[in-house]
Amino acid sequence: MTSPNGTSWGPPCPVCGRLSAGPGPAPCPSCGLPAVGEAALVVARIGATIEELAHDRERLLATLRAAAPGPPGPVAAPVYPAPAAAPLPVHPEPAPAGPAPAGPAEPPWRPPSGPLPPFLADPAPPRRRVSPQEVLLGLGALLVVAAALAFVAVAWTRLGVAFQAVVMLTVTATACGASAWTARRGLRATEEALAAAGAALLAVDLGAAHALGLGGLDAVPPRLWTAVSCAVVAAAGLGLGRATRSTVAWPLVALLAAQPVPLLLLPPEAVQSAAAVAVALAMAFLDVAVVLRLRRVLVPVAGALAALWAAGAALGGTAAAWNGGPLDSWTATVLLAGAGALLPLLRRRPRLAALLPPDRVAVGTGAGVAALALAGALDGTGAAGPVAAAGLGLGLLAVAVLAARAPTVLPALLAAGATLTAAGSAALLVHGRLGALAGVALGATVPAVLAAVRLPAHRPHAVAVALLSPAVAVLLGEQAGRLTPTVAGLLLGIVAAVGFGLAALTSPAREEHAAAGAGLLAGLAGAGTTAVVGAWGQVAIILAVSAAAAGAYGLVSSRRGVGVGALAGLVAACWTAVAGAGVEAPEAYTLPAAAALLVGALPEIRAGVRSWAAEGPAAVVALVPSALVVVAEPSAVRLVPVVVAAAALTVAGTLAHRQAPFVVGTAALAFVVLGRLGPYAPLVPRWLTLAVVGLLLLVLGATYERRRQQAREAVAWVAQMR
Template identity: 30%
Template sequence: MNTPLPPADELVLVDRELARLDARRTELLARRAWLIQALYAPVRAMTPPPPGTGMVADSTPRSAQNVLLTLGGTLLTIAAVAFTLVSWGSMGIGGRAAVLLVVTSAAVASPVALLRKGLVSTAESVAALGLVLMILDAYALHRVALAGTDGLGYTAVASAVLAGAWTAYGSALPRLRIPLPAAVVAAQLPLPLGALAAGSGPTAFAWAALVTAAADAAAVLWARPTAVRITAATGATALGGWSLLTGVWLSLSSPWSGAPLLLAGAALTLYVAWRRPGLAVAASVLAGLSAVTALGGLLRSALPSDWTVPGYVLCGLALAWLWRADGTRDAPGTTAKTAWLPRGVRQGLAAAGTGVVALGGLWALPPAAVGLLGPVARTTDVWSGEHAEPQLTSYPATAALVLLVSAAALAAVPRLWARCGALAAVWALLTALPVSLDLPYATTLVLQLLTTAAALWLAVRPGPLTRGLRQRGATDAAAEQSSGPVPPPLPGPGTPWAGWAPLRPPTRATVVEPRTALGWCAYAGGLASAVSAVALALDVRGATFASLGLLLGLFTGVAVLGEGARRVVSACAAVLTATGLVLAVAAAAGFEDHWTAVALLLVPAATAAVGARTRTGPTALAVEITGACAGLLALGIAASRPAFLALALALGGVIAAATAVRPERRRFASWTAAVLFLLATWVRLAVSDVTTPEAYTLPVTVPALVVGFLRRRRDREASSWTAYGPGLAATLVPSLVAAWVDPHWVRPLLLGVAALGVTLLGARFRLQALLVLGGGALALDGLHELAPYVVQVVDALPRWLPPALAGLLLLAVGATYEQRLRDARRLRERLGRMR
């Protein structure tokens, strides 16, 4: 029987079928368009061109008309300018006045008649010519009748007159599009030019520009023609920006002169933001920055210089607080409180205030950077008792206050990003306090250790940091429940979709858990403070031991109580801290380097014991790897004394052998133990000046091979490397090293014969270890024997022959590259099939 699908699965099937139908419809429409083109293209090709033309027209009559009118108006304008500037002086006063009056009157009056006849484009061209002639009339009037007047003042008055005349002209003839924007352009000049003509300073000019920008803003808000609004907006942006920049400059040099200008500009932009929601955010940001600059400048003039930045930060905080004070909402599902500021305005003002606070926080970071990195950039010897000279002594101590205020402001915002920022600000404050307050050495170290402990504790228990955060889960669920009723599903039984496979439901975006994000923020600060505290503690011996011991306990606690990656990192940090503690104990006890290396092997031994206890998991593996790195450090320290290097290698082999008892580490640890034991043997032989290493290695090789043979009999799946590899390497490698430095022929001959026998046995019984080790030893032994003859031959050959032979070899290899790859792959497969 047919069973109905769940509504979600059936909806997926319906959507899939609709998408298939849409794709088919698109395909059919494309085919239809191609068929139409194929059917009617020959008909269009046979259609003759329009009468009187030999080609198809590539422009419309309207565009051709506009081009002709534009060219005609431009030529008439050029002619008028040339007449005014060049031919003006050859006529008398009466003639000049008559020509200007007649031409200008005709150009201004002609659009009226042209508009009545419907010739709008022609009227536009003639009206543009009339506007240009009016400008020339003003110029001519100044040259003839008012030559003694000031040029700037006359231009200001003439601009005002022309702006009024063009406004009236454009209002009387609303079908003309040029006069009103031209009037707006002319209106930009009267007040700024009048201020310059009056000999006023930059303050008066800025005020004139701001008043003009206010008039432009009024045109933007209330004018109807789009061209007028665009022209006014451009003028308002240019003049308003100039006035605000002047206000910023005055706020730095003369705050009481720049503050009113900035506040007036802020009020103007805020009004525009209020009336135009599309510009609300950008205009409110500009208004907020202007207000903060004005008020911060006034505070700067009244406060000491160290309080300059805190003054600006306080102004920014007051501005940013508008979002919280005016934008508080009720619980989900209820009506939001009425805000007296629009949302866009509040967003812009809050963004401006937040930006100012962020800049103040950046200004306060240098003391934190010095407090963190200063001890790392050491200038004194370890345990010398001397301390580095204090840095940034002249930096204002109010930087700590800025960090404190920033942390408090961010903590009040119930958002995850703000809480993380507050945590970072608190950590920066604690790190910067020793620098800002010039605290003594002991207090600085204690403060850093306390900061580390607090940060690591919060990394393990970030619960207190999440209090008050808004959780999105409940809000989203409420929104989904209140979004409306769910549409009923399509009929289930008997539907054609019953047998279709449902698609995978859409997945939600990954959301970062607040505990995780805050825990990692605290943990990062704790690690940084721990490194700085260790570097600072190296000045004094007792402080070093106290700091390392405390940090070892802290990291161990985080490794035990923590979760996830923080647990793994803390375990590794605990191992590194223990390594540093062992080095400090060895240095305090006066150990020589080789005894220090032996003491360092306690770290990998301890990590192996911890790994054996925890057995599995990423923490155990990370701890053992970190302990192995400490063991490598011990081997490097012991390298200066080969005898102790052999001892360290042997002890490392013992630790690896003990680790190999565990099933999950057996393979890798057993190989490591064998290698370490072999290296210890070889180093011991080299230290003892043994010239016949076979006397010491063969007694080890023979029992090892017997044990391997017996294991292979019990376990046919055992690898030849595990059974025979350590025993063969114990003799072949030391013998090969001895053969390379042996001037006689007996040892190389015996080694070659033995290696050949091992190679043949490996090929006969398909044993990979015997074939590889025997073949490698045989090749190296033969190379050693042929080396003197090769050198003699090379010396006897011409200098050009080796490069030529190398080139031929490369060509041959390149020509048979694919074949060589197949051969190498085949050889690798054969070796891989061996045991």
């Protein structure tokens, strides 16, 4: 290209931005880019092509919008990928003399917000599939190992032991050497297959040497030789892994072969002792520590092995603490406690932190396992051991409530306290010491009350535990013979009243439901405990106290369902009392129920609803059974009150303009009168009966129209009552 004054120039250098001298092999005088002219020309042509495509796109969009029949909507601006930023020139051209032209500065480019379109997003990684080569290599290695086993098992007796040993060692060395040779050639799958085959052949060699007595090795105890063989395989894998850094099989073989060595070196009788726990914990920490030197692909394997060793140490340690002697018990407890204390320290290393569980889980699990072992150790000290374990657990729970704002020690305190309390209580239950267990249940009230006061978020559960713990203690004391059933029932009734009272005081907070539920359970338990011995009067008292407290709670909280339940409880208390006293009069049962129905209907009566939905059921329950009994079993003592009550209901219904009392009272009066006069009807002379009926018919016929109108008015008057 040539400028107007005759000097040649070219597009800017793609690297430094300096103007090139034109096409040709000359490098850039600023950055040294070879053939800067040709490269700049290619970049410029690509830019021109992109600009031309953008113009074509805009023209196409304009054509499409014009061809669309509907009104154009808002068009979102296209989002393009970030352009490559042009580098600043290393040696910029000298600026021309004179003031620079003023103009608005272009804002810097910013990447678009939001997710990238699908065609710009990174593709999902392909799924790992086994290739045919890997299948062939795996089958080949498996067949080689099978052939070696057959060779050792079948041909060993036909050939000399020394010859067989030389053949096996040669094959093993060849497989290991071939693995190293293929590793240097970059044949990854082949080197892994040969390394696996070499490790398997080495294990076969060691087992065959002991089984067939090579060099007198059959005299070595099998347990010791197995440990030596595993150590040899582990050493070989470690050495070959250092020689060929790219092979994954050798470190894996060394890691797996080293696992059983410590346990195999222990005496058989020490496998269930504290020594085995120490070995398991040491192997778990060794597997965790070796992660710092392992390749990332083997880190999950080491983590799984460490988890297995840790689980075995936890199970073995707790078994030794509960079933072993004093030395093993306390040693296992100390080992588990020390291991739990080391877990947070290991998490300080970033690479180990990704392998270990979170701090809360690790600390809580470690403390819980150590607490379970401690409970076992205390159980072995004598009768006071389980009580001490449960008491220590309750103390730790109380301290956990006080230290709720210390997240570092809170998981350990909670886990240890809960485990000690549960384990100590279970030991007391197994030993049949219900009296001591009642004391533990009563002591659980202390941390529950502290939690209810200091921890608002957990207050509902704490309130329930604080109320149910004394109830459980009372029941356990009654089962242990420390309390009589009547005393236990009264105490449970007091707990029920306290629960409903607390629910009334805390309404409408969240803990009111927990308090009311605990009060209900305590009241039912108290009634059931007293009913076992037939103390029906005390059962009635307990039900009445609980129902009265529940009724007060229902009134305070304006909960109709609670009030209805309280009234039902009071009715049950009355029925229990009169039934226990041997009362058979129906009024002793119907009148309390009618009173409860009337009290429950007070809101409807005040609201002015229809009488059959308000006081009607109470009137029916109070009067109808007594009217039936009066007719069936005539008695002057019952007849007078029934007639007076029926008349009172009729008058009250008439004056208050309420249909249900009027109808029930009138029907009861009519039924009683007819029932009482019915037996005397056969005694009346026949002529008198005929005369009375005739006169009635004559009067009715003479005043038919008037009586008909009066009947209609009476029916309408009764029907329009509420």
